[in-house]
Each structure stands twice: as C-alpha cells, then as structure tokens.
Amino acid sequence: MKATHFKIGDKDFEEAIENETDPSAKIVHQMNQTINNRGISFFVKNSQVSSSTVNNFVKRAKSKKIPILQVRETIPNNTTYLKWMTENYQNLANIAKKLK
Known part of the structure; x- marks a missing residue:
C-alpha cells in the first residue's frame, strides 16, 4: 500500500490480522468508529481468510458506502502471476478513480 501512497487506517488492526491473532476489543471498537465516521477510503479484505470480525467490518463498510478491495495471498489456479x-x-x- 505504501507504493500507492495510501496509508494504513489502523495499524493495530492490521498488525493483529497479519499476525493471525484476534484484535482486542479496543482495536475492534476503534475500527468500528473509523468505519462509522468514514475515516477510511476503502477496506482491504483477504478473500482467503475467514473472520467474523472482518466480515462484520465489511458489512459495516458497505453500509457506509466504503469500497471493499478483495485481495488474495496466493495466486489463483489457472492464471498467471502477471494477470493476477x-x-x-x-x-x-x-x-482510486472513484475517490477523486
């Protein structure tokens, strides 16, 4: 994301998810507030990971008209790295075009 000049909205949440740990209640509350206040431009969701917390954030973001960027950690079958x-x-x- 740094290369695209977008900032990570909540580094504590990102760190918890990357470390495959549950975010604390405080982090979840902060992220809910950030989404409610439209404090993020878009939400990144790893489609290969299932989490009720993340799924709730996605629902909340959609309700606030915040775009969701679906990503994967691994290359899908039947495609090339370049295409992926x-x-x-x-x-x-x-x-990004819609944010301008």
Missing part, C-alpha cells in the same frame, strides 16, 4: 497482479492493481485503480 494486474487484476489486483486494476481493482485498486478503479477504487
């Missing part, structure tokens, strides 16, 4: 990455960047570019 191009699709990811195109999805991000589409969201």
Whole structure:
C-alpha cells in the first residue's frame, strides 16, 4: 500500500490480522468508529481468510458506502502471476478513480 501512497487506517488492526491473532476489543471498537465516521477510503479484505470480525467490518463498510478491495495471498489456479497482479492493481485503480 505504501507504493500507492495510501496509508494504513489502523495499524493495530492490521498488525493483529497479519499476525493471525484476534484484535482486542479496543482495536475492534476503534475500527468500528473509523468505519462509522468514514475515516477510511476503502477496506482491504483477504478473500482467503475467514473472520467474523472482518466480515462484520465489511458489512459495516458497505453500509457506509466504503469500497471493499478483495485481495488474495496466493495466486489463483489457472492464471498467471502477471494477470493476477494486474487484476489486483486494476481493482485498486478503479477504487482510486472513484475517490477523486
């Protein structure tokens, strides 16, 4: 995300998710407040990970008209690395265009 000049909205939440730990109640509350206040431009969801907390954030973000960027950690079957990455960047570019 740094290369695209977008900032991570909640570093504590990001760290908990990346470390595959449950975010604390405080972090969940902060993230809910951030989403409620439309304090993020878009929400990144890893489609290969299932979490009720993240699913609730996605529902909340959608209700606030915040775009969701779906990503994966691994290359999908029957595609090339270039096609996969191009699709990811195109999805991000589409969201960025709508933010202007």
